[in-house]
Amino acid sequence: MTALGDLWAALPAAAQDALLLAALLSPAPVLAALLLRGLSVGGLTGALLWRFRRTNLLFAALMALSVGLGAAVIAQERALRQGAARAADAFDVIVAAPGDRLRLMLAAVYLDPADAPLLRGEALARLQADSQIDLLAPLAFGDSHAGAPVVGSTAAFVAHLSGPLAEGRVFAAEDEAVAGARAPVAVGYSFTPAHGHGPLAETDAHDGVSLRVVGRMAPTGTPWDKAIVTPVEAVWNTHGLANGHAPGVDRIGPPFDPDYFPGTPAFVIHAQELWRAYAVQARHDRGDMMAFFPGAELARLNALVGDVRQAMSLMATLTQALVAAGVMAGLAALARLFGRRFALLRALGAPRRFVLAAMWSYAVALVGAGCLAGLGVGWLSARLLSALVEARTDLALAPALGWPELHLVAGFFSLTCLLALLPGLAAYRRDVPSDLRETA
Amino acid sequence: MRHAAALALLIAFAAPAAARADGGQVQPALTEADVGKAHEAGHDHNAGEPDGDDHADDDHVAAAPFGLVALHPWTRATAAREALVFVELENGAAGPVTLTGARSPAATSAEIVAFRLVDGVAAYAPIASLPLDPGAEITLAPFGLAIRLEGLSEPLARGARLPVTLLTDAGALDFVAEVEAADARAHSHAGHSHD
Numbered sequence: 249m250t251a252l253g254d255l256w257a258a259l260p261a262a263a264q265d266a267l268l269l270a271a272l273l274s275p276a277p278v279l280a281a282l283l284l285r286g287l288s289v290g291g292l293t294g295a296l297l298w299r300f301r302r303t304n305l306l307f308a309a310l311m312a313l314s315v316g317l318g319a320a321v322i323a324q325e326r327a328l329r330q331g332a333a334r335a336a337d338a339f340d341v342i343v344a345a346p347g348d349r350l351r352l353m354l355a356a357v358y359l360d361p362a363d364a365p366l367l368r369g370e371a372l373a374r375l376q377a378d379s380q381i382d383l384l385a386p387l388a389f390g391d392s393h394a395g396a397p398v399v400g401s402t403a404a405f406v407a408h409l410s411g412p413l414a415e416g417r418v419f420a421a422e423d424e425a426v427a428g429a430r431a432p433v434a435v436g437y438s439f440t441p442a443h444g445h446g447p448l449a450e451t452d453a454h455d456g457v458s459l460r461v462v463g464r465m466a467p468t469g470t471p472w473d474k475a476i477v478t479p480v481e482a483v484w485n486t487h488g489l490a491n492g493h494a495p496g497v498d499r500i501g502p503p504f505d506p507d508y509f510p511g512t513p514a515f516v517i518h519a520q521e522l523w524r525a526y527a528v529q530a531r532h533d534r535g536d537m538m539a540f541f542p543g544a545e546l547a548r549l550n551a552l553v554g555d556v557r558q559a560m561s562l563m564a565t566l567t568q569a570l571v572a573a574g575v576m577a578g579l580a581a582l583a584r585l586f587g588r589r590f591a592l593l594r595a596l597g598a599p600r601r602f603v604l605a606a607m608w609s610y611a612v613a614l615v616g617a618g619c620l621a622g623l624g625v626g627w628l629s630a631r632l633l634s635a636l637v638e639a640r641t642d643l644a645l646a647p648a649l650g651w652p653e654l655h656l657v658a659g660f661f662s663l664t665c666l667l668a669l670l671p672g673l674a675a676y677r678r679d680v681p682s683d684l685r686e687t688a
Numbered sequence: 689m690r691h692a693a694a695l696a697l698l699i700a701f702a703a704p705a706a707a708r709a710d711g712g713q714v715q716p717a718l719t720e721a722d723v724g725k726a727h728e729a730g731h732d733h734n735a736g737e738p739d740g741d742d743h744a745d746d747d748h749v750a751a752a753p754f755g756l757v758a759l760h761p762w763t764r765a766t767a768a769r770e771a772l773v774f775v776e777l778e779n780g781a782a783g784p785v786t787l788t789g790a791r792s793p794a795a796t797s798a799e800i801v802a803f804r805l806v807d808g809v810a811a812y813a814p815i816a817s818l819p820l821d822p823g824a825e826i827t828l829a830p831f832g833l834a835i836r837l838e839g840l841s842e843p844l845a846r847g848a849r850l851p852v853t854l855l856t857d858a859g860a861l862d863f864v865a866e867v868e869a870a871d872a873r874a875h876s877h878a879g880h881s882h883d
Binding site: 254257329330331333334336337521522523525526527530531534541543544546547548550551 | 768769802803804805806807808809810813815816817818819820821824825826830831832833
């Protein structure tokens, strides 16, 4: 058995998924081979499907809805998890004052505003002296404009986050800014940042400060698409603080002077190699600083809610099973209605198995149509759900039906093929003479 | 015949719902683990004595003569062919120590790996080396750094002991990892100190 287990483990994931799909779909052909052996039920099944086409359409539509919604919910959860994780790609390590890591991650990566104590000159000096850091950028949040967060950072961070800009150029002076791909400002637009966030932001707190948008970032699929990034010196200047450089130094950007560094709630760090990121995190995660990986925090969160995911899968399958059982009960009732017709066939010499096979094929055809349509419904619903979630969270989602959904539908199909024996058996066991004696 | 098919189908049907729901993560899904396990009575922690790279009386602490100390090495019970070993390391040497790899008599290969979440996919990627500053403390833990053993000779049962050797540029450090529950998130003694 372990040899088989090793063989299984050695297969690529796609092969494992495909084999599992084949295994899940196998009961249907096996049952068909057993039941339809030597019989030709196609004509009768086709006639049943056509004769009651409106009811059939209703049954198939019900199954399609339940299958589709179950598949869409699972696909949507995965798309959201991956979209949220992708947003953290640009943030290898975040360094902040000791506190709530999750809160800092939400503020820095997802621009969900939070008050945070500032890291000052000593922290800056230690970080700037670390040769294993390839990109060190302060993140100064707290202002906004027209609902978009205004964040102070460096030109290098903009390049790291967006890659080549979609429009214009990156800021080169204290009064310039770069807009996110979907920020509510156009290139060339000048604005005064408001202090704070949301509808209670104080729009007149920084009167006299004017920032001009000189570029637009490429879409990142993260909440940063709605943000406006300015030089961190602009944020300090706006709040009447030192500007990070000694007097007489007339440039923006790192390295900053620890003696004139007013402070920042967080630094984002990027290192070219993974081991460097870990070395940097270990070096600075002590005492008066906290250094952590947003990716690891997200993964820990995902692991905690993993149970919720499994519960969701289970609920989706149970709902589908319930709908299938309901449909089969309806079909079993139909078998009673067909009683006279089948009794006639039996009287003409058809074997009992013929009646069972015909009802079973009829039910399976309905289920098959429902499952295929369900995949379509699922795909559409996933896109609809994603559009709703994207509007809420500013994350770019890529919903797609993957192997988990295919396995779910295949398992449902096979289970229902088994359940489809019920209406068949209901027809199988009917008494021919009493059915024939019934008036139409 | 149909009963057997039904039973097989129900089992096959339940498996994907559980297996695929975790999004293909490397580790089994973690749940709220009971980490407050009872500490064995009469435990003697005589740490602080660098006993060379042989085991101390107490497997929780291991120290190498060049100054590297390993505290609370642990791993999770598994029936799979690979395992992640976690440990708290402290560089007590006067100079930097670089971790370069690992080995274990219970596995065919071992390497140091680091967790990364890229493009929404979680995985542990191997790293060639990791420098530790003098006096630095680093914790190998789930969703961070780990020592990955592959080709385990036999499944790990909870309560068992797994010998591991950590290789560095200054020498080797042997320690014995304790096998915790399959869904453990920390060593059962996490949070208490050895002095």
